[in-house]
Amino acid sequence: MNTKNKQSYHLPHFPESLWRDTTELPAFPRLAEDHSTDVAVVGGGITGITTAYLLTKAGYKVTLLEAGELLSGTTGFTSAKITAQHGLIYQDLVKHFGVEKARLYFQANSEAMEWMINTAQELKLSCGMQREHAYLYADAGDEKTLKQLEEEYQAYEKLGLPGEWLEQLSLPLTARGVIKLPGQARFHPLQYLSGLLKVFLAEGGVIYEHTMISEKVEQGGRLTLFTEQKEHRISCNHVVSASHFPFYDGGALYFSRLHAERSYCLAIQPETDFEGGMYLSAGEPTRSLRAVEWEGRKLVIVGGDNHKTGQGICTIGHYENLELFAGQLLGIKSFPYRWSAQDLITLDKVPYIGKVSKDEEIYIATGFGKWGMTSGTLAAHLISDQIQRKEHPYTELYDPSRFKAIPGIKNFIVQNANVVKELVAGKVEIIHKKTRDLQRDEGAVVLHDGKRVGAYRDQEGELHLVDRTCTHMGCECEWNDGDRSWDCPCHGSRYSFDGEVMEGPATLPLTQLDAKI
Numbered sequence: 001m002n003t004k005n006k007q008s009y010h011l012p013h014f015p016e017s018l019w020r021d022t023t024e025l026p027a028f029p030r031l032a033e034d035h036s037t038d039v040a041v042v043g044g045g046i047t048g049i050t051t052a053y054l055l056t057k058a059g060y061k062v063t064l065l066e067a068g069e070l071l072s073g074t075t076g077f078t079s080a081k082i083t084a085q086h087g088l089i090y091q092d093l094v095k096h097f098g099v100e101k102a103r104l105y106f107q108a109n110s111e112a113m114e115w116m117i118n119t120a121q122e123l124k125l126s127c128g129m130q131r132e133h134a135y136l137y138a139d140a141g142d143e144k145t146l147k148q149l150e151e152e153y154q155a156y157e158k159l160g161l162p163g164e165w166l167e168q169l170s171l172p173l174t175a176r177g178v179i180k181l182p183g184q185a186r187f188h189p190l191q192y193l194s195g196l197l198k199v200f201l202a203e204g205g206v207i208y209e210h211t212m213i214s215e216k217v218e219q220g221g222r223l224t225l226f227t228e229q230k231e232h233r234i235s236c237n238h239v240v241s242a243s244h245f246p247f248y249d250g251g252a253l254y255f256s257r258l259h260a261e262r263s264y265c266l267a268i269q270p271e272t273d274f275e276g277g278m279y280l281s282a283g284e285p286t287r288s289l290r291a292v293e294w295e296g297r298k299l300v301i302v303g304g305d306n307h308k309t310g311q312g313i314c315t316i317g318h319y320e321n322l323e324l325f326a327g328q329l330l331g332i333k334s335f336p337y338r339w340s341a342q343d344l345i346t347l348d349k350v351p352y353i354g355k356v357s358k359d360e361e362i363y364i365a366t367g368f369g370k371w372g373m374t375s376g377t378l379a380a381h382l383i384s385d386q387i388q389r390k391e392h393p394y395t396e397l398y399d400p401s402r403f404k405a406i407p408g409i410k411n412f413i414v415q416n417a418n419v420v421k422e423l424v425a426g427k428v429e430i431i432h433k434k435t436r437d438l439q440r441d442e443g444a445v446v447l448h449d450g451k452r453v454g455a456y457r458d459q460e461g462e463l464h465l466v467d468r469t470c471t472h473m474g475c476e477c478e479w480n481d482g483d484r485s486w487d488c489p490c491h492g493s494r495y496s497f498d499g500e501v502m503e504g505p506a507t508l509p510l511t512q513l514d515a516k517i
Contacts, residue, residue, distance in 0.1 A: 010335055011266075011319055015483050017339040018267045018294065018301075020076045023190035026197075028070070031208040031227060036235045037063040039387065040225055042213050043242035045075035046193060046372060047365045050380035051240050053196040056203040058388060063234065064205065065225075067212040070197070071190055073244050073503070074372055077341040079265055079288055079303045081278050082116055083184035084109035085134040085163075086371045088148055088282055089349060090155035096348060101397050103159050105350065108394045112377040117185055120192055123199065127192035128293055134184040134278045135166075137175040145283035146177045152282070153179050170275065171289075172329060186278060186290050189373065212507060213247050223361060228507055238387050241364045242379070245344060245492070245504035248364070250356045252400065255472070255505050257352075258344045258367055260309040260492020264318045264482070266302045266338050267292065271331025274300045287325060294336065302326040306370075309342060309492040315482035340483055342492060342503055343370045352400035353379045354386060363387070364400055435463055435515070443479040443497060453513055454479065454486055456497040465513035466499040472506040486510060 039055050041048045044066030052064045066072075084106050093102035120129040138146040156163040156179065166178040201207070211227055217239065218224035225234040241247050246254050263286070279289040286304035293299075302325065305318040319338055326332055346352055346367035353375075356362045363386065365379035378394065385392045396402075435446050435455050443456035445468065454468035454477065468477040468486055475490035485502060486495040494503035499510030 010323060010332065011316075012335055012338050015339045016337055017077050018292065018299075018337040019078075019080065019188060019190045020071070021337065022188070022294070023071075023194060025070055025190070025194065028066075028207040028209040031065070031211040031232050031234070034233045034235070035063060035206075035208075037061050037206065038236060039063070039238045039240065040065060040223075040234050040236040041240045041242055042066075042225075042247055043073075043240075043244065044070035044207075044209070045073050045242065045244065046189065046376035047379050048240070048242035049193050049196050049200070050377055051242060051365075051384055052205055053200045054380055054384040055387065056200050056205045058384065060387075062200070062205050063236070064200070064207045065211050065213055065234070066207070066209045067243070067501070069209050070207070071193060074341050074343060075189060075193070075376070077265070077339050078189060078372060079290060079301055079341075079370075080189045080292075080373060081134070081184070081186055081288075081290055081371075082113045082373045083134045083181065083278065083371075084113065084374060085136055085179070085181040085184065085280070086369065087136065087280060088152050090159060090161070091148070091151045092349060094155050094158060097350070097397070099158060102155070104394060104397050106159065106161055108378045108397070109371070109374040112374040112381070113185060115381070116187075116192070116373070116377055120187065120195070123195045125192055125195040127188045127195065129185060129187040129192070132184055132186050132276060132278050132290070134181045134280070135169060136179045136181075136280050136282050137169060137173065138177040138282050140174040140176040142176075142283045149177045149179065149282050169279070171277075171279065173279070184278060186292070188292070212501075213243075215248055215507065217248055217362065219360065237361060239362045240383055240387075241362065241366075242376075243504065244342075244366065246364045246366050247504065247507070248356065248362055250360065250362065252356065254352070254364075254366065255491045257347055258491075260503075261306050261343050261345060261370075262309050262315075262318075262340055262487075263303060263306045263343065263370065264322055264338070264340045266319065266322045266326060267294070267299045267336050268302060268326050268330070269297060269333040269336065270300050270326075271333055274298065274330060285321065287322075299336065300326070300330060309487050309489065309494070315340075315480045319482055341370075342494065343368065343372070344492070345369050348402075351375050351379065351398055353382050353398035354395060354400055356400060361387075435465075438463070443481060443484065445476075445479065448513075452476075454510070456484070458497070463515040464498045465515045466495070467511040467513060469510070470506055471508040471510065472504075477510070 038061040138149045164180040169175045214226040281287040288303035351367045363383045368375035438457040446455045454466040456464045470488040477486035493506035
């Protein structure tokens with residue numbers, strides 16, 4: 001990894017998602033008055049849009065509320081694989097949930113995939129939906145991962161899953177051991193979701209953007225939500241939190257039961273032909289491959305290099321790692337795009353989907369790991385069925401109130417010990433850099449007026465200072481040079497260079513400081 005804090009010669013200077021750049025999305029107003037609806041869906045990604053689509057078609061009056069712009073969160077920055085092959089997952093599910101529930105997990109994700117493929121066909125969506133085989137592989141020489149992959153395939157056999165064992169790949173990947181899962185899919189997620197949005201709006205759905213919802217919920221009869229500054233109220237019968245990190249906690253302490261990870265993508269034009277298929281390494285560092293059509297050419301999306309949010313040190317280096325991997329594997333003619341995404345991971349790797357409690361008409365969907373396309377879609381079906389009081393076979397598996405002692409207790413302790421470590425480290429770190437040391441388009445923690453502050457000097461030379469103390473629980477945010485953001489290493493909140501909230505659980509911005517002192 002190139003540890004110098006400088007831009008690669010080849011990489012695009014600023015991150016930009018291929019999906020967002022190639023999709024025209026309509027703009028919607030901010031909520032400007034009190035509002036009444038049947039169902040309030042908070043969050044404008046794949047989960048929120050699909051839930052709103054399903055409930056509107058079922059006859060409900062639905063309002064979709066988004067803190068920023070639709071599809072500006074994880075859904076807009078995914079690698080967009082639609083698959084039930086979620087890394088080394090089934091051996092863990094068999095061990096901790098049992099054979100039947102492990103089989104249900106595969107069934108739930110496979111049903112979500114088929115629904116997405118069928119819906120794209122029914123609505124005649126031009127979203128590049130295409131069947132592809134998925135491949136999970138171990139790198140040659142990585143004996144530990146090979147053994148884990150062999151155990152994963154044994155779980156496939158025990159569950160009766162349609163996986164195939166291969167010794168190697170036809171791609172020039174140095175793989176030794178591969179699990180092939182036939183008949184999975186890839187697509188353009190925003191063009192697909194644009195089609196669902198059109199139906200939702202035609203059926204009477206309502207959308208408000210730039211409307212952040214407060215964590216407070218008044219109950220008793222109908223529910224009442226509040227915008228962040230308590231300017232307006234939303235009255236409803238049911239609430240769905242599809243906001244990536246749940247906006248409503250209800251005493252469940254989700255911040256202690258989830259951790260945030262970032263991962264990276266490059267869209268490259270390869271020098272050599274890419275034969276197709278979707279590939280994922282089982283070991284570390286993670287590597288992912290899939291094709292996409294762009295302006296009449298086939299690009300390859302190269303992804304991976306995961307790390308905990310706020311703990312990636314030189315974040316541009318993660319893009320450079322992928323550049324090196326892609327160059328050695330396929331050769332590179334150009335880099336039209338680079339982007340990164342944030343994912344939340346639960347203690348037991350299974351998402352939290354469903355009612356917060358039996359007595360509340362509040363539903364959450366979170367913790368999809370890196371598999372939000374199928375997980376978000378099955379979450380929409382599960383929650384819309386629960387609202388309609390329909391029986392659902394996956395309710396117990398995804399119940400947000402579950403707690404598996406193993407691996408839950410161990411992961412809970414490790415995860416929250418890491419939070420304490422980061423909380424303390426951010427308060428006592430020694431800083432030597434000062435604002436005068438910053439070049440244009442550079443950010444860092446600096447000493448200013450005798451205090452540690454966050455600083456970024458933009459391309460015009462203007463200095464932006466913030467108090468980098470996260471407004472969620474007081475950890476100190478770190479500068480993400482790859483994406484020009486302040487990232488919290490404790491619970492994954494992210495802020496723009498001038499302190500505006502980009503990712504929860506935080507809802508309030510960082511305090512801006514006077515740069516003229």
